[in-house]
Amino acid sequence: MKITAVFENGVLTEERPGAVKPQQDLWNKKKGGLVVVECPQRIPCNPCNTSCPVSAIKTFSDINDVPEIDYDKCTGCGICVAVCPGLACFVIDLTFADGLALLKLPYEMLPLPEKGATVKCLDRTGKAVCDGKVENVAEPKKDKTKVVHVAVPIDKAHDVRAIRVV
Numbered sequence: 001m002k003i004t005a006v007f008e009n010g011v012l013t014e015e016r017p018g019a020v021k022p023q024q025d026l027w028n029k030k031k032g033g034l035v036v037v038e039c040p041q042r043i044p045c046n047p048c049n050t051s052c053p054v055s056a057i058k059t060f061s062d063i064n065d066v067p068e069i070d071y072d073k074c075t076g077c078g079i080c081v082a083v084c085p086g087l088a089c090f091v092i093d094l095t096f097a098d099g100l101a102l103l104k105l106p107y108e109m110l111p112l113p114e115k116g117a118t119v120k121c122l123d124r125t126g127k128a129v130c131d132g133k134v135e136n137v138a139e140p141k142k143d144k145t146k147v148v149h150v151a152v153p154i155d156k157a158h159d160v161r162a163i164r165v166v
């Protein structure tokens with residue numbers, strides 16, 4: 001996998017080299033969503049692996065391993081989203097509603113968004129790409145990063161990676 005370009009500016013490119021993502025046919029029908037992990041560099045970190053309740057993030061042989069996913073096991077629970085210190089895990093549910101995807105995004109700012117609020121949805125560079133509606137503000141792991149569930153147009157699901165409260 002060619003990932004040199006990712007490390008020149010810290011932003012995954014349009015083609016998302018380095019992202020671990022599901023096969024499209026599985027993703028299209030998986031209610032609750034599936035995890036996308038954008039963590040392409042070998043670093044000494046493994047809470048995604050040790051926290052996944054169904055072992056969908058495969059056991060590391062070395063703490064520097066890059067995460068690999070068993071997508072048949074992932075339930076879209078969002079626990080890895082909450083525990084990842086690099087904010088590199090996201091859950092995307094492509095079955096949410098007609099024309100809409102539900103993204104489960106890490107959020108560490110204050111104030112927290114309100115359920116039902118409209119927020120600005122940002123791409124990997126921080127650029128606003130669409131509006132989204134907050135469906136839930138979850139805490140899948142106590143005292144860890146909050147996970148905001150936001151509905152976005154389905155054609156933006158692979159671009160949106162953060163929100164800004166307005």
Ligand code: SF4
Pocket residue numbers: 034035051052053054055056057073074075076077078079080081091
């Ligand atoms: S979303 Fe849940 S089930 Fe899927 S990899 Fe993350 S912690 Fe495991």
Ligand code: SF4
Pocket residue numbers: 037038039045046047048049067083084085086087088089
């Ligand atoms: S917890 Fe996050 S930063 Fe650490 S290895 Fe897993 S995905 Fe990468």
